[in-house]
Amino acid sequence: MPTLEELKLLAENDQLFDYAIRQLERLERFGPLPGIVLPLIEAFLPVLPLIVFVVANAVVYGLIKGFLYSWIGAVAGAVLVFLIVRGLGRRRFFRFLRKNRQVKRVMVWFEEHGFGPLFLLMCFPFSPSAIINVVAGLSGVKTRDFLLAAVLGKSVMIFSITFVGDSITSFTSNPVKTIVVLICISLFWLLGKYLEQRLAARARRKKG
Template structure:
């Protein structure tokens, strides 16, 4: 089976059938599918999330998708961080565009990463790899992953579970926007505290 044939297989109906087939395993299929997407970015994360919302309900579907996506991001980040000096990844590190993106991640930290991860079609695999190669702390990156993917996955779950409500119930749409703003503000505050802590540690080390 070639890549194109594999991509064509991933439809809403096939994914729903797959989840139902392995329903006896509980939430494991719902968690594994988004987790695997972190390693294979050509897989349709938005379909996995929508299928989970339909199979498990809005809240459990969101929770399983969020756990899987965050675990996948953490695993990719950790593997790249650990083996980043190997020949293949070292080649990526020396690439000009990758180097610029790494510097950008290191300089700006949580804010832009959070926004990138809020969007469903951001190549999160690339973001995970670049973050792993950069000097950003794992705590700072996971803060962006946990909050950014929470917004993104809840939005997709919400849309997939009841797409009509976006038009018929604009109040619910406004609530999603408010949640994004709150998470942004909380994330920036936590990041500020982490940066102050790191600065104090560096000053104390001299």
């Protein structure tokens, strides 16, 4: 098992993708577990590029299974980080983070808008997912809203990476792929807002 420094060196030398494929093929006897674990680990080690693991899953497992395994791992990792931070949020280190002006600003933004900004941030592969998960855990955003945003937002992001592949230029140069991804983002946005409103209405009825 390579150390974190060795993984970082592989990433810097553009060798992490080949390494991930070799490991997935070597551990194929364990079924979907390796394909799920790699994206999950990325949630705790944000120096590792999630895109590499998602594309590697697509190559080894195929489009559908690769997407599914990456999505399960990414969502599970995000939720675990969120719940851990929420549970430990009153510890000294996290109290220091809470006092940071920029962190407080993002926390208030999450608290005021809930699902919307979380969903959009989780849709994009280059957004700082580890920071989003931590700040969301420190904020007062509802766990329900975070779970909804993670499930839907990560699905859009993972689908986009899997569908487009490892070539970012093909995303910008192929209008069909771009249109498909934008339609999916729009549909998941509408679905998320609908579910958010339904859940909020149900919570108001319970309080009433």
